[in-house]
Amino acid sequence: GQQLNQSPQSMFIQEGEDVSMNCTSSSIFNTWLWYKQDPGEGPVLLIALYKAGELTSNGRLTAQFGITRKDSFLNISASIPSDVGIYFCAGLNSNSGYALNFGKGTSLLVTP
Amino acid sequence: DGGITQSPKYLFRKEGQNVTLSCEQNLNHDAMYWYRQDPGQGLRLIYYSQIVNDFQKGDIAEGYSVSREKKESFPLTVTSAQKNPTAFYLCASSTHDRVDRGYTFGSGTRLTVV
Numbered sequence: 224g225q226q227l228n229q230s231p232q233s234m235f236i237q238e239g240e241d242v243s244m245n246c247t248s249s250s251i252f253n254t255w256l257w258y259k260q261d262p263g264e265g266p267v268l269l270i271a272l273y274k275a276g277e278l279t280s281n282g283r284l285t286a287q288f289g290i291t292r293k294d295s296f297l298n299i300s301a302s303i304p305s306d307v308g309i310y311f312c313a314g315l316n317s318n319s320g321y322a323l324n325f326g327k328g329t330s331l332l333v334t335p
Numbered sequence: 336d337g338g339i340t341q342s343p344k345y346l347f348r349k350e351g352q353n354v355t356l357s358c359e360q361n362l363n364h365d366a367m368y369w370y371r372q373d374p375g376q377g378l379r380l381i382y383y384s385q386i387v388n389d390f391q392k393g394d395i396a397e398g399y400s401v402s403r404e405k406k407e408s409f410p411l412t413v414t415s416a417q418k419n420p421t422a423f424y425l426c427a428s429s430t431h432d433r434v435d436r437g438y439t440f441g442s443g444t445r446l447t448v449v
Contacts, residue, residue: 264443265440327377
């Protein structure tokens with residue numbers, strides 16, 4: 224599958240700070256998904272995006288489907304210690320078949 | 336409650352031994368997947384199955400084998416041919432017609448080969 228470019232690779236922030244991460248691809252995607260993986264667990268779906276320009280929120284999390292359809296962004300506002308984990312983006316297009324294409328993840332550490 | 340169960344959570348094996356990781360789902364999903372996760376490497380697809388008795392190789396299938404005899408079950412065997420088997424293994428499932436709703440992941444099996 225195609226590997227997405229996700230950045231930053233890691234972030235170390237203080238509680239209360241806002242966080243931004245993004246994911247880019249050389250191909251157009253029809254669907255963008257954002258997952259969070261707690262340490263030692265499997266990823267859990269946070270947000271799904273289906274339309275270019277779409278902005279969707281889930282609590283303190285907001286994600287956007289880029290206008291070019293080649294990128295997506297995830298923002299976390301007022302971070303808390305339980306936000307610690309790895310955040311993955313995933314994309315799906317007509318060439319993917321059943322297989323999601325995943326980014327390498329952004330590792331987030333939050334200090335109290 | 337529906338979900339996907341991986342067992343065991345931790346597995347230790349001696350080098351040269353085959354080992355089988357279990358994955359069971361009661362979500363009535365058609366498709367199932369196995370991923371390998373190494374630090375900083377993201378999720379790499381090993382095998383996937385869209386339907387019972389059928390499966391396809393992913394990006395890193397060498398040294399692994401699978402079977403899909405039942406819709407609910409997709410076990411992964413790590414063979415002695417896998418040169419670096421120590422990793423975190425994730426199983427996932429999805430519906431056949433709405434993959435865009437994403438995968439449901441299990442909680443993973445950490446395999447350590449000594």
